[in-house]
Amino acid sequence: MGTYDPARTKNWYILGDSSTEGVHLIEQDVNFNTSMGGLLPEQSQESLAHFHDVLDVACGPGGWALEVAQAHAHMQVTGIDISSNMIEYANAQARASGLDNVSFKIGNITEPLDFPDASFDLVNARHIEEVIPVPAFPPLFQELSRVTRPGGTMRITGSEWGVTNSFAYETLMRHLLRASRIAGLDFSADGRNIGIAPWLRRFLRDVGCVNIQERPSFLDFSAGAPQQMSGYRDLTLAFELMQPFLVGVGVVAPQEFEELQQRLALEMLEDNFCGIVYTLTAWGQKP
Amino acid sequence: MEKPSSWRDLLKSIISDHVERERIANEIGIRSITLTRWVTGESTPRAQNLNQLLHALPKQRRDQLSLLLEEAHLNSDDLVESETSDEIDYQFIRQVFEARTMTPDNLLFWTVCRKVVQNALRRLDPERIGMAITVVQCMPASSDGKVRSLRERMGMGTPPWPGDLEHKALFLGAESLAGYVVANCRPEGIDDLREGAYFLPAYQTEYEVSAFAYPFLYATRVAGCLLLSSTQPNYFLSPSRLSLIADYAQLIALAFTPDQFVLPEHIELRLMPTIAQQYELFATFQQRVKELMRESLYAGRLITRTEAEQIVWQQLEEALIRLSTSG
Numbered sequence: 001m002g003t004y005d006p007a008r009t010k011n012w013y014i015l016g017d018s019s020t021e022g023v024h025l026i027e028q029d030v031n032f033n034t035s036m037g038g039l040l041p042e043q044s045q046e047s048l049a050h051f052h053d054v055l056d057v058a059c060g061p062g063g064w065a066l067e068v069a070q071a072h073a074h075m076q077v078t079g080i081d082i083s084s085n086m087i088e089y090a091n092a093q094a095r096a097s098g099l100d101n102v103s104f105k106i107g108n109i110t111e112p113l114d115f116p117d118a119s120f121d122l123v124n125a126r127h128i129e130e131v132i133p134v135p136a137f138p139p140l141f142q143e144l145s146r147v148t149r150p151g152g153t154m155r156i157t158g159s160e161w162g163v164t165n166s167f168a169y170e171t172l173m174r175h176l177l178r179a180s181r182i183a184g185l186d187f188s189a190d191g192r193n194i195g196i197a198p199w200l201r202r203f204l205r206d207v208g209c210v211n212i213q214e215r216p217s218f219l220d221f222s223a224g225a226p227q228q229m230s231g232y233r234d235l236t237l238a239f240e241l242m243q244p245f246l247v248g249v250g251v252v253a254p255q256e257f258e259e260l261q262q263r264l265a266l267e268m269l270e271d272n273f274c275g276i277v278y279t280l281t282a283w284g285q286k287p
Numbered sequence: 288m289e290k291p292s293s294w295r296d297l298l299k300s301i302i303s304d305h306v307e308r309e310r311i312a313n314e315i316g317i318r319s320i321t322l323t324r325w326v327t328g329e330s331t332p333r334a335q336n337l338n339q340l341l342h343a344l345p346k347q348r349r350d351q352l353s354l355l356l357e358e359a360h361l362n363s364d365d366l367v368e369s370e371t372s373d374e375i376d377y378q379f380i381r382q383v384f385e386a387r388t389m390t391p392d393n394l395l396f397w398t399v400c401r402k403v404v405q406n407a408l409r410r411l412d413p414e415r416i417g418m419a420i421t422v423v424q425c426m427p428a429s430s431d432g433k434v435r436s437l438r439e440r441m442g443m444g445t446p447p448w449p450g451d452l453e454h455k456a457l458f459l460g461a462e463s464l465a466g467y468v469v470a471n472c473r474p475e476g477i478d479d480l481r482e483g484a485y486f487l488p489a490y491q492t493e494y495e496v497s498a499f500a501y502p503f504l505y506a507t508r509v510a511g512c513l514l515l516s517s518t519q520p521n522y523f524l525s526p527s528r529l530s531l532i533a534d535y536a537q538l539i540a541l542a543f544t545p546d547q548f549v550l551p552e553h554i555e556l557r558l559m560p561t562i563a564q565q566y567e568l569f570a571t572f573q574q575r576v577k578e579l580m581r582e583s584l585y586a587g588r589l590i591t592r593t594e595a596e597q598i599v600w601q602q603l604e605e606a607l608i609r610l611s612t613s614g
Contacts, residue, residue: 020397092406093405
């Protein structure tokens, strides 16, 4: 599975950017769309009608952008991502769909964006806390604001990765948080959570957005919940793909990781298993 | 007859024939109401749809429509450049080859199947009028060396089917279209399951109106088949669609290891019990898997969830065959 090495791969994908991760991210998108209540559930019909040019940053294999283009033929959706593997994946999906209102290109969101000022009516960023280091956020939001048209919307979604009654899940999550801290990917004061949620409003406010609103949602993958099995597959696979990151950063030994993974697969199937991932979406308008 | 003044007028006259309207919609993979919306201007076809529309028409109509589209500046370079309708994008094929090369054993089947089926669903049902695609695999041979049933390993769908069909997976036997296709190592389809007058073994599942299955072959051996269901009748008549299905099946065959392909003479499928009977038995699946994993954990010889599942599926196959023969 390789090792976690951002200097070599030129990206911060903690799960790598393999074909498996491409497939996994597409399925994870579907899970989040379900738990969030849709692609843009918080936006009114009137707002949707005004979105013509849409940018999705760190779009991965393009799951969200493709679905938006499919659902809203009047929108022209552009997705950018640092990984050429993900962009190739997204473009292949777009060509297969015959969609002519979506395109994808390689773009590094820790650098100035390759778009003119005021290019988009809606700029979307989902779960970027997993793919760029914390210091890159303020300049990124300056860039997102620059490419958003006056009156346009900036939208950001982030997640806190779950509270469960599984010992293995909580232990693996603790290792993940430690590794994220070492890699500069966490926002929290003490490393006990990802810590992205309270920052979302601030990011928007700091670049001058107005009418900022927030909408929480949660993904329940407890035993018996409708999303139990999709959540089970998503998370067990995510931890499997995370192994090079966790072992590479040095927070867990390979054998301990394997045992925890085994235990996780079992504990998440227990009848009394409870687990929830919290998600927050914040959006605001550029004056 | 008055000469049509626009491409929409021409299309209006073409689809005034109800049978022709259904045929064209089916060929393109859209609902017939969509053609009506194009005529009324309520919506405009995407470049690929226009290309497919042109291909679906007889030559004279095609030339006429082509001219009118040019006049409307719709016959753009995009149209000329759009890929022909019976080929998979080569870039995508390369991605599948790369996935096969770079993905570790334990994730290979999952990755290749899902990657290809995701793409196939988008390609074969671009307007989402309703399709399910399932990867069906031969169960391991029993002690006498014969394969007695097939199992739906994974599946994905567009509405009205759920996106993920894994939880609706069934065992299939000699009573099924998939069983017939695997036993005979050749593709077959049923144009309208509602009519009940087809000569192949099959039963209609929820939402399914037409079905097609294509075997996974390697060195004259078979590993299973790609099973497609549509909400529309006659959906699997179009040669270009069938050509795409054949190619997608070839790509999915790459997810199997050579030892998973079996000689046709080793396929001796039994009849499988009804869906309701199967689901009743499957209710114990998670519990059995969990118990097996727990036992292995306490015994200090770790088995993966995939290994545990495979053991339980084989136990369930045995139980289903007993149930079928006793009933």
